[in-house]
Amino acid sequence: MSAKRYVQTRTRKIKKFFGLLGPGLTTGAADDDPSGIATYSQTGAQFGYGQLWTALYMLPFMTAVQEACARIGMVTGKGLTGVIKDHYSKKILYSAVGLVIIANTINIGADIGAMAAAAQLIIPADIIVLMLFFTVSILLLEIFTNYRVYSTILKWLALSLLAYPLTAFIIDQPWKDILKATIVPHFEFSFSFLFIITGVFGTTITPYMFFWQASQEVEEENEKGLIRDGKPKIGWAHIHAMRKDNNIGMLISEFTTWCIILVGGTVLHGSHITDINTAADAAKALEPLVQSFPHSGLISKIIFAIGIIGLGMLAIPVLSGSASYAVSEAFDWNASFGFTFRKAKGFYIVIIISTLIGLCMNFIGINPVKALVYTAVLNGVAAVPLLFLIIRISASERIMGEFKSRWLSKILLWATFIFMATASVAMLFTI
Template identity: 45%
Template structure:
């Protein structure tokens, strides 16, 4: 009999991987800035967004499991071609910018841990390792690797053992929202929502569920094998809620760490994950600094392939290419070419003088805007009997899904207004 912990690890899959991929270096920088600027006042967001994230990602997973096709493939089948092309182009722009920003954050953290890289080899090494991992490893081997890399996010939980925490204040600000109607607070709230509910996660999880289903003996799309519905739905529910719980717990601890170290010592501006890691050292000690920096590197190694892979799935499904991580590179050349090119373009951003902070801001704007039509498309597909048959999503998922879509629409509007004011 397998040890219980090995069996438990085998059961987690796309939901867990998607959840921990959400806490990428870009997200780390955003959450650190939230804690540095507003202390514990934004801890409530981690609790508030959990049911919304979990519902959206379960909807994405169900689409893949029921139809046997990812989100992009279903858009191609049921919506006008122009809409599909627009979605693919925006995902490509958003993901490549995100890849570049994440590689930059990882390289900066590697400099802090391993020493200065005068030849700029760190971005190249990160890109090569990411592409090779996706290209050479089978889906089962790569999935196992991602699960182990996902454990890096718990480095942020470990940081609290090195600092003093005002737990009564933390409990109050977690359970009771302390809203501020200032421009800075609302803009930061928009940024946190935008980096938490990201469009590439919808594409990645729906496609990865299809991949997981194909690689699990005796499983088939639920529309074809309705007797498997209960088992498959329960599997994705447990997996997805675990992943989203981990994602939001890590968000909570990053905000908390920045609040009790940086904000408490008057440091209120953090513009990158690297700066957050460096700022922790004098106020929380070398161990907290190392945990934070290593966490950035580990989550980045998870996020970069996820971003590149989700673009590969989106384009492959949209243009009817052979798509999937279990194919050899010569069997799915265009799928793997997209992954390689997207990663290399992201890497190139770190060599042509693009300000990584501006790249993060641009990525947040694009993600915030793109998430709105994708959420409405996601919900439309999930409620469409032509796609889902009799397995259209129930009300318990539809209601939080629509609430999320409306909130993200408001968030996108606020982002555009804020951008317009800044350019005026």
Template identity: 45%
Template sequence: MTQLRKITAKNHKKPGDKPAPKAEPHQPFRFRDVVKALGPGLITGASDDDPSGIGTYSQAGAQLGYGIGWTMLLTFPLMVAIQEISARVGRVTGHGISGNVCRYYSAWLLNVVVALLFIANTVNIAADLAAMADATKLLIGGHGIIYVVVFGVISVVAQIFLDYKRYVSVLKWLTLSLFAYVAALAFAHVSWGEALAGVLVPRLTWSADYFTTIVAIFGTTISPYLFFWQASQEAEDQRVDVHKQPLIDKHYGAQREFNRIRADTVVGMAFSNLIALSIIVTAAATLHAAGKTDIQTSAQAAEALRPIAGAFAEVIFALGIIGTGLLAIPVLGGATAYAVGEGRRWPVGLARKPKEAVAFYAVLALSAGIGIALNFSPINPISALYWSAVVNGVLAVPVMVLLMIMSRRKDVMGHFVIAGPLYWLGWLSTAAMLLSVLAMGVGVFVGGNT
């Protein structure tokens, strides 16, 4: 009977029929292929540990020791949820957050959100450039202001003139610079039992400094520019790939894309929190143990490591600041340019040639240029960073609420509205950020009246 079926099938073959596709041979595991499969989520997560963030984590570890490590375990699922939702909105609609807001919400709301984002990101760029310059001075000496200009110009020129795929590849490889903070652990005499207990068992201290530090950590790990960047990058990758269309128009392969986004986001946020935890533990084991609790910046943390953990630890820490700065500044500037450009419905995208998206690249250059200029002004970029954190915190809550509402609108997401555990985890992340901002407001009020 089986033989008869084979003969019948052979006789019914038509002359133009294509041969059945052969199974693809098994491909050996290659690290390069894994890195290639990762995209916006990895870069977003790594850029979260920018020089100003490194300063926050160093300060947290120096002031509070191992006991603050639990915040990294808490923020991880919250970060994953809100970033995955941002990415899905970009992939489904083919537009970033700003592009969707301008299509479905009022112009005044868009203008307020974009203006606050521009201010916060620009001040953050200024502070990151200052931290990178200070780190470079630690390594080779010289004038910090020259390094500010050099790093700022390099970041802008690379974004404007490098081929998009090559540029994304550069950003991916820059994420490896963050392993400097894992290496720094080797020079710290870590009490691993205490460090593990600090991660797994929250130890709350009812003091203004403690809650201010928690607020700073939340504000650093859950930042609005990360939402805008990842959503816009998903939309950008879709535009660049001729085989892809917005999922709302082409449903085929949606689940595969969502699985990719989730894996990319989980890896990126896990990487971000691993590095942040490494910084906290290093600072706790060295600076806190030595009684050095007055750390204000990432460069101060690097310098303070020298007499405690040795010159090599200082060098590793400083190199990490420079590497992550080169990664974070393009993300900050790019997120700003995407937000403004999409809101105005300009041609946007790092894949476009400069002459094809003049206004988009002009916004990117303007944001970086103001960030450079702030370092020449009497304004202290590090002090300004505090107000940038305030603006980021205030902006994050309405943007997250807007994002959650948008992700449930069928006219925006079609069949792919966000539901289930991811949806509720997104709202939990929003609630946590709201509580963080309220705590910050109470701290500012109480501080201003003491």
């Protein structure tokens, strides 16, 4: 084969690979939002490598849950709310919608506060001014720009997350201990341990991801013209392509999680910083990456702030959007970031209201960094009943037809449900 033909062949394969990447990659990126970074950093700071194993063992569960949500959206041509509305009672419908609205609105508020706190590390401005600036900026971008263009730009800011893998591998590490902590689960039956591990589960397998990915798969089908007469025309080739996208997105997300916990364990816990109270505390985890540079403390703060701000601006539209998809489908409103405000007023009004309520939550005096961890724990509890619904829907032959869950999917989904339910109940018991 000539060099020119070899290059052309490789180029086609690379384009084909990146062509597979879609909602799964976006959802995986949004999963490592400010709440995730804060929770994983707190886990490492408080327990060292004690919960490092969660990143490895949560990967198959997270992948199975998101695959089921994506498959539901692809097969039915509807988001989760639309499917629940068609096949379950109004009581179950409104309960599911209520859960995601409450959890997402609180998460939005925590993310806005964290973005402002992170920005204060490098900008000498009042935190209220910064919160207002981010809130208005996000709403204007959501309403008046194409979300795909917007999210593509912000993904470049999200590359600052690479600071955690780089830090993890450039500093001296006890790799034998790390390998053991990654593979061998460690448990402590105490409230503090169960509280944080519930937060880890909740910020990894989180309600907004369920609704977002299902709805985004439907949007993808609409763009590709796969939905005709209200019914998707798909085959197993489409399902396999979705699974590749989903697997890649979840793998990247969990690798990042592992690196954040690892860096928190080595740098923060190793320096006897066991409780993260401020954005500056969290930023200290990245100082080893730039310690050879002058003003390394400032540089680490800049890297941390850029990551938190970029990921927050990427995640908040996902949070408000998934809540709005849920409400809009419940009331048969037009719902898509592809529509203008005039064509989808209800959809955008829900986004505006949930974002503004989230902003107002920052004025009740909760530490913005601590709020991120509390939000993750709330998501861990709220995810449990929603997981039960996802399991039932994805396994239903009446709803899913030939694309219903097979034995491996069922095992992983039920295991996820039992594991998260047990953690939530045990945490409440130890209070």
